[in-house]
Amino acid sequence: MTDQTPIELEMQITIPDVVDGPVQLENGRVFSVNDSVRHPDFGLGRILRFGEYEQLGLVAYVDFDSLGKKEIDIYFLEKVDEIEGARVPQKVVPAEG
Amino acid sequence: MSELEKQEGDRGIVRSPESKAMQAQDAQAARVAGASEVKAAQDSNPNRHNGGAGGDQNQSIEIVSLKESGGFDLIASRLKGQGPQNELPATESKAKTEPLTVDFLKEKARQGDIWAKSFMPEIEGAERIPAGPTRDLLVDHVLKKAEVVFRPEDRRKAEPALENQNDTGTIIAARAEQNKAVEAVKAHHDWASKLEPGPEKDKHKQLAREQLVQLEPQAKGDLERLDQKRKWMAEQENAGTHDIRELRKRHLEGHVEHWENPWQAFTKLTPDQQRDIIRAFEKAGKVGQEGYEQKIQQVAESVPRAFYNVGKAVYDSGIAAATFVIESAQRPEKVPEAARNLAGALSESIANGARISQFVAGQAQEMAKTGDYSPVAEGLKTIAETANDRWEAMPLEKRTEKASELIAEMGLGSIIGAADRLAKSGKLIDALEDIAKHLKDLTAPGRDKAKQAIGAFLDDVFQPKGVTTNGFEMPIPKQQRDLDDLVMLRNKGLPDHVKPSERVTVKESFTAQREVKVTIDVPKEVLKAAEIRGIAPEVFQEKLQKIAESVKQVAYEVGNYDPKNHGSERVYGTKFHEALREALNQRNDPLIHTEVSYAKQTVQNWGKLGTSRVDIAIGEKEKPIAIICLKTLKALPSAQQERGWFNNIPRFPDGSVIPRLYLKVQERQ
Numbered sequence: 122m123t124d125q126t127p128i129e130l131e132m133q134i135t136i137p138d139v140v141d142g143p144v145q146l147e148n149g150r151v152f153s154v155n156d157s158v159r160h161p162d163f164g165l166g167r168i169l170r171f172g173e174y175e176q177l178g179l180v181a182y183v184d185f186d187s188l189g190k191k192e193i194d195i196y197f198l199e200k201v202d203e204i205e206g207a208r209v210p211q212k213v214v215p216a217e218g
Numbered sequence: 219m220s221e222l223e224k225q226e227g228d229r230g231i232v233r234s235p236e237s238k239a240m241q242a243q244d245a246q247a248a249r250v251a252g253a254s255e256v257k258a259a260q261d262s263n264p265n266r267h268n269g270g271a272g273g274d275q276n277q278s279i280e281i282v283s284l285k286e287s288g289g290f291d292l293i294a295s296r297l298k299g300q301g302p303q304n305e306l307p308a309t310e311s312k313a314k315t316e317p318l319t320v321d322f323l324k325e326k327a328r329q330g331d332i333w334a335k336s337f338m339p340e341i342e343g344a345e346r347i348p349a350g351p352t353r354d355l356l357v358d359h360v361l362k363k364a365e366v367v368f369r370p371e372d373r374r375k376a377e378p379a380l381e382n383q384n385d386t387g388t389i390i391a392a393r394a395e396q397n398k399a400v401e402a403v404k405a406h407h408d409w410a411s412k413l414e415p416g417p418e419k420d421k422h423k424q425l426a427r428e429q430l431v432q433l434e435p436q437a438k439g440d441l442e443r444l445d446q447k448r449k450w451m452a453e454q455e456n457a458g459t460h461d462i463r464e465l466r467k468r469h470l471e472g473h474v475e476h477w478e479n480p481w482q483a484f485t486k487l488t489p490d491q492q493r494d495i496i497r498a499f500e501k502a503g504k505v506g507q508e509g510y511e512q513k514i515q516q517v518a519e520s521v522p523r524a525f526y527n528v529g530k531a532v533y534d535s536g537i538a539a540a541t542f543v544i545e546s547a548q549r550p551e552k553v554p555e556a557a558r559n560l561a562g563a564l565s566e567s568i569a570n571g572a573r574i575s576q577f578v579a580g581q582a583q584e585m586a587k588t589g590d591y592s593p594v595a596e597g598l599k600t601i602a603e604t605a606n607d608r609w610e611a612m613p614l615e616k617r618t619e620k621a622s623e624l625i626a627e628m629g630l631g632s633i634i635g636a637a638d639r640l641a642k643s644g645k646l647i648d649a650l651e652d653i654a655k656h657l658k659d660l661t662a663p664g665r666d667k668a669k670q671a672i673g674a675f676l677d678d679v680f681q682p683k684g685v686t687t688n689g690f691e692m693p694i695p696k697q698q699r700d701l702d703d704l705v706m707l708r709n710k711g712l713p714d715h716v717k718p719s720e721r722v723t724v725k726e727s728f729t730a731q732r733e734v735k736v737t738i739d740v741p742k743e744v745l746k747a748a749e750i751r752g753i754a755p756e757v758f759q760e761k762l763q764k765i766a767e768s769v770k771q772v773a774y775e776v777g778n779y780d781p782k783n784h785g786s787e788r789v790y791g792t793k794f795h796e797a798l799r800e801a802l803n804q805r806n807d808p809l810i811h812t813e814v815s816y817a818k819q820t821v822q823n824w825g826k827l828g829t830s831r832v833d834i835a836i837g838e839k840e841k842p843i844a845i846i847c848l849k850t851l852k853a854l855p856s857a858q859q860e861r862g863w864f865n866n867i868p869r870f871p872d873g874s875v876i877p878r879l880y881l882k883v884q885e886r887q
Contacts, residue, residue, distance in 0.1 A: 130744065132722035132846075133882045134736075134766055136773035162731045170774045174726055180734055182774045190771060194732035 137172030137180065137192070144171050144179060150200065152181065157201040163188050165201065318361050318368055326368075337364050351442040358443070386427060387411060389441060393434045403429045489584035492532075492577060493592060531567045532577060536594025538563040539601040542680065550682070557680035560601060565673035568647075568654045569665060575648045578602050601680075602647045608679050609646040617641040620675065627671035629664050630656050646679070722879060724766060736766045744844060744877050750870055751843045753809070758843055761809055761836050765846065768801040769883060775801075779851060791850040794883065795833060798848060802834065811835040811842075819868040830866040833881070841868055844877040851883075 143153035152158070156168045158181070166183040172192065173179050180192045320341055326334030337360050344356035390407050394400040403426050410422035431438045542556040567574060581595035609617065621640040630636060636653055643649035650672060657665050723739040740759055748758035776794055777783065784790040799812040815822045815829035821840055822829045837843035845867055869875055 130722050130741065130877060130879045131882055132724060132738070132762070132879045134724050134769050135726070136770060136883055139774060139777045160731070163733075172774065174734070177726060177728060177734060190774075192734035192770065194728055194734075197732035 135174070137174050140171040140173050140179070142168070142171050144195070146179075146195065152195060152198070152200060158183060158198040159201055160185070160193060160198060163191065163193075166191075171195070318365050320357060320361070322368075323361075323364055333368070334364075351439070351445075354439075355443055386423065386441065386444065389437060389444065390426065390430050393430060393437050397434060399433050400430060403433065489580035492580060493584060493595075528572075531563075531570065531572060532574070532598075533594055535560075535563040535567045535572075535574065536592075536597045538597075540593050540597030543597055543600050553682050557682070558677055560680055561673045561675075561677035564601075564647075564676055565669050568650050568672055569657055569669035571654065571658075573651055574598055575602060575645065575651060602645075605646040605676070605679055606644060610644055614641060620678070624671055624675045625653070627674075628653070628657075628668040629660060630668070650676075722762070734770075736763060736770070738762050738766060744879075747870070747877050748837070748843045751837050751841055753837060753843060757809070758836065761807065764805060764807060764810065765802065765834060765836075765881070768798055768805065769881065771801050772797040773883070787851045794850045795848055798833075809837055811839045814839055814842075816866045816868065818866060821868075832867065842876060844879060846879045846881050848881045848883065 143151050145151045152168060152171070154168055154170065158166050158168055160166060160183070163183075163185045166185040168181045169184050169190065170182040171179060172182055177194070179195045181195045181198060182190060183193050183198070184190050323334045323337055323341060327338050340360045341357070344353055344360065347353040347356065387404075387407055390400065390404050394404040406429065407423060407426035410419055410426060413419040413422065427441060431441070538556070538560040542553070542560045545552040545556040564574070578595065578599045581592060582599055584595075612620075618637065618641040621637040624640070625633065625637040630653065633653075633656055636656075640646075640649045640653060654668075654672070657668050660668060722741065722744070725737045725739075727735050727737065729735045738759065740755075740762060745755035745758060748755050772794060775797055776790070779787065779790045784793065802810055802812050812834055813824060813831055814835045815824050815831045817829040824831070832845040833848040834846035835842040835844075836846065864875060867876060867878075
């Protein structure tokens with residue numbers, strides 16, 4: 122840093138395309154904002170928004186309470202049935218690839 | 219005919235001997251005469267009551283019966299006979315109560331009424347449209363505007379009713395008052411209105427409309443007009459325009475609509491209106507230069523759009539003028555630079571058609587009257603006087619030479635006598651503004667060339683002069699610029715070896731838990747910067763990671779850029795900045811600082827005049843490793859920001875400039 126060369130860099134962050142819910146997956150399952158979901162490692166969470174990346178596809182922006190907010194592959198989430206109130210996880214088939 | 223009928227008929231003739239005359243063509247015309255024609259006829263009466271003897275014209279004809287005891291009984295008079303309607307002549311009263319019609323406006327226009335004439339283009343435009351709800355709506359719109367002029371009283375009374383027509387329920391209620399059968403429809407609609415919003419509610423409301431039309435087919439037109447009006451208003455909303463009644467409240471807007479050039483419109487405003495616009499910029503300027511950049515958007519929303527550029531140009535010229543005045547008094551070594559800036563700002567304004575001289579004259583009176591001091595107006599007034607004094611101090615021969623050069627360089631050589639008039643004028647700025655009127659005849663490159671010529675000319679006028687030992691007036695040699703100034707002349711103020719094309723690569727991928735992970739590949743040079751400040755490269759990388767995550771969080775909060783929701787891109791950018799600041803502050807990281815102001819390489823109070831405010835500083839606040847400049851959408855760093863980075867941000871111990879990162883937030887294409 123002694124050669125008086127100012128360094129100017131461009132840090133480009135591609136933000137997700139925010140998608141209005143509800144969203145329906147190819148397997149017919151529908152997710153909406155505020156849906157309760159379960160992640161195998163992070164536990165229960167609540168969907169705040171949906172986003173889409175060109176490379177990664179559809180993701181859900183989920184609030185996992187003490188673990189914070191995370192962007193999760195939507196096919197990796199299980200929807201918790203709120204009507205029965207029994208926190209019964211519903212099976213979701215992950216997309217190919 | 220019976221005898222009785224015959225007698226009645228005879229009596230009728232006896233009772234109404236004038237009835238035949240009343241059926242004549244001219245009598246019919248008199249009956250339907252307009253208020254203006256009646257007034258004209260009254261005025262042509264040589265015996266009319268002129269009010270000279272006092273009293274009222276309507277009292278000039280009275281039938282009285284003299285009493286034996288003196289005095290009289292009033293048997294009949296115009297006033298008595300017409301009762302409460304006698305406040306106005308019958309025809310005028312009728313004209314006041316009749317609804318305003320297209321025919322009325324056409325007649326008025328034919329009689330030469332300028333207001334009525336002003337509505338004719340819109341009326342004619344509407345009449346070219348085939349009959350239908352759209353045409354009715356347009357005509358209705360013009361008539362409402364005309365009501366403001368011709369029926370101000372009626373307009374005020376009618377206003378609530380007009381508002382109510384924006385509601386299907388009111389249309390149904392009005393019909394229900396006339397037709398008892400519609401009351402059931404009204405009850406249905408009222409019930410539907412109380413339902414929760416949704417398809418059920420919409421279905422019942424639509425059903426009520428259909429029932430209304432079945433019972434009252436004439437209501438179909440009212441409903442269609444309502445729909446059309448709603449559609450039209452929605453289109454106006456989408457187009458970023460506003461209800462005409464809203465515009466009327468903003469009286470400044472009206473002028474802009476009728477003038478081609480905002481500068482012309484600006485000069486037509488009253489001095490206090492001009493002051494209001496400049497005041498908005500003055501207020502924004504108080505928070506400092508970087509703050510000004512952000513606050514300026516609020517100014518754009520607080521002044522009429524057409525006056526934004528004009529106001530900003532006047533403000534910029536005024537600030538340049540005030541700076542010149544202050545530097546002349548306090549720091550002579552800075553005068554050449556201030557003169558250059560002033561010449562640049564003034565030439566920009568003048569070439570765009572500004573009438574700075576008129577503005578100054580108006581504001582001088584306003585300030586004398588109100589005592590309300592404006593630094594912008596005062597600065598411009600002083601430099602206009604300075605320019606005049608310096609111009610007049612030159613020998614006429616020299617003025618002629620300089621004026622001729624200017625006219626030639628501006629490409630206006632064909633304007634006969636322009637140079638001569640400029641040379642002889644005692645008011646330099648006025649004369650330049652007059653010459654600038656001819657710039658509209660030039661092409662865009664020609665205007666740019668002319669603007670540069672005016673700038674060079676004014677620079678020559680404002681630059682300080684000295685007298686040589688042998689008596690010649692010479693410009694004082696310009697101060698040698700320091701290295702920073704020199705390198706800033708290229709590439710928006712950056713040295714050639716700055717490489718803005720270098721990138722910090724950011725990639726998204728899924729972790730094993732299918733969480734989106736952001737990987738940031740930071741160039742080694744930047745990591746070295748962290749080491750210089752005694753911070754491990756990994757720590758620096760982690761800070762960047764946190765910032766990237768916060769950007770994502772804000773993206774979800776703020777959403778995609780949508781003009782309907784966010785307004786301009788600039789407003790979206792401001793919102794994004796604020797949300798990111800909050801998100802980062804919540805992280806409470808001791809090595810991430812937001813909105814830090816620096817001047818001369820030290821931390822300053824936020825927003826202090828002359829400071830450079832950075833969006834994010836990483837590292838210790840007093841000794842940052844790098845600064846980050848957030849840019850949303852197509853935003854680019856300004857030259858002013860470049861200079862601020864170069865001059866004001868704390869450098870490394872060896873004097874080198876710390877790295878800067880543009881954090882470019884890119885929406886998915």
